[in-house]
Amino acid sequence: MTHSPALALMPANESTRDVALELYAEVADAPILSPHGHVDPGMLLRDDPFADPAELLITKDHYVTRLLFASGVPLDELGVGPAANADPRSIWRHLAENWHRFAGTASAYWLEHELRTLFDIVDEPSAENADALYDTIAAWLQNPDFRPRALFDRFGIEVLATTDDPLDDLAAHAALAADPDFRGRVLPTFRPDAYLDPQAAGFADRVTRLLESTGRPATFAGYVQALRDRRAYFIEHGAVSADHGVLEPYTTDLDPATAQDLFAQALKGALDARSARELRGHMLFQAAKMSVDDGLVMTVHPGVRRNHHRPTFDAFGPDTGHDIPVRTEYTENLRPLLEAFGTEKNLHLVLFTVDETSFSREIAPLAGFYPSLYIGAPWWFLDAPDAILRWRAAVTETAGFYRSSGFIDDTRAFLSIPARHDTSRRLDAAFLARLVVEGRISRPTAGRIARDLVDAIPREVFKL
Incomplete structure (x- = not known):
């Protein structure tokens, strides 16, 4: 890691770089607002030491494990899956020996940031130094300053949202909120996918438990009310x-009789693919209606074919690196929802995509008209430096900066949160600096936008 960390991701042109560095300095140490992610709240509640470098940096980060697997390392040798029993030092060696394969990826940048800022490691991992680096990190992990709560404070996290099953008792969230020694906000997020998709495994059993837990009847009206109860x-x-x-952001408004008939068939497992799509689309429509009523921000993450490789899913389970993007259409799919609710003041609808062709063609134009709709930050396969700059260029000329969501780290990898937010702040500074140098915005305006992108905008969009 011989390159200059201070100049990372900054423009090559010196005059533009000087402006970018000024803008970055205004936001570099601002608190982190993370309104969408997947960190386990129990980790912060228990505050146990991290087990080892491999668990900390590799096994739970599918960005890392998927590329190692593609490079020939079996997943079971990376500690992936419920029955994994790989030696942590061996897992770390796999990463070190294949470090060169990550060159140019966002994962390499994030990992370098973590190694440098947390463990004072400036040497690139390799087969020769793998054990020495492992021992260095393992020694740091014995320090109380490296427990989850201490790092939460060190990272400057003000708000951290988790992702939670609708029937979760949220006991960890309640305990953290009641703990006077914990100063951050850890917010649950209602994630009902498995209860809305009639083709999801275990759909009928989940809905039955939902109805039983809320005391609602096994009718479509009871089903919707049960979801409202859990949202409350x-x-x-x-x-x-x-x-x-969702796979596609398809929405439709069914009449009550049709909705009841499809729901009854879904509980029996009797829906064909076309009917299942109709019920899914109606439930996404209903979710927007619920958000209008109760105020929950509605985020939609479509366009990913989950568990693309069935044998890997069967052996290792979900979230193991083989979720693959598909083309996604928004304008027609969302029209029923937006015609009904797109101008409702209480609805905040944030659209994400992993199909970057949709940014300038559909999402930015939609956000440039509908007051309820915001442009989600680059997500998943697009949260890399060049893709983030392409996104800014694609959406800003149509919708400006203030119709976007602010950065979303969307991660399970706790230690990568500050690295990801720092990446976004540097790239936004670089983008704004170019506009300043080109005479397209003033320097004071650029400073205000840089600050708002990390604070005022996510607070507004996510009602923080």
């Missing part, structure tokens, strides 16, 4: 948003 429970525990991970 989440709001009582601090939730500000509901997240929807």
Whole structure:
């Protein structure tokens, strides 16, 4: 890691770089607002020491494990899956020996940031130094300053949202909120996908438990009310948003009789693919209606074919690196929802995509008209430096900066949170600096936008 960390991701042109560095300095140490992510709240509640370098930096980060697997390292040798029993030092060696394969990826940048800022490691991992680096990190992890709560404070995290099953009792969130020694906000997020998709494994059993837990009848009206009940429970525990991970953002408004008929068939497992799509689309429409009523921000993460490789899913489970993007259409799919609710003041709808062709073609134009709709930050396969700059260029000329969501780290890898937010802040500074140098915005305006992108904008969009 011989390059200059201070100049990382900054423009090559010296005059533009000087402006970018000034803008970055205004936001570099601002508190982190993380309104969408997947960190386990129990980790912060228990505050146990991290087990080892491999668990900390590799096994739970599918960005890392998927590329190692593609490079020939079996997943079971990376500690992936419920039955994994790989030696942590061996896992670390796999990463070190293959470090060169990550060159140019966002993962390499984040890992370098973590190694440098947390462990004072400036040498690139390799087969020769793998054990020495492992021992260095393992020694640091024995320090109380490296427990989750201490790092939470060190990272400057003000708000951290988790992602939670609708029937979660949210006990960890309640305990953290009641703990006078914990100063941050850890907010649950209502994630009902498995309860809304009739083709999801275990759909009927989940819905039955949902109805039983809320005392609602096994009718479509009872089903919708049960979801409302659980949303209210989440709001009582601090939730500000509901997240929807769907293959396509298809919406439709069915009449009550049709909805009841499809729901009854779904409970029996009798829906064909076309009917299942109709019920899914109606439930995404209903979710928007619920958000209008109760105020939960509605985030939609579409366009990913989950568990693309069935044998890997069967052996290792979900979130193991083989979720693959698909083309996604928004304008027609969302029209029923937006015609009904797009101008409702209480609805905040944040659209994400992993199909970057949709940014300038659909999402930015939609956000440039509908007051309820915001442009989600680059997500997943697009949260890399060049992709983030392409995103800014694609959406800003149509919708400006203030119709975007602010940065979303969307990660399970706790230690990568500050690295990801720092990446975004540097790239936004670089983008704004170019506009200043080109005479397209003034320097004071650029400073205000840089500050708002990390604070005022996410607070507004996510009702923080």
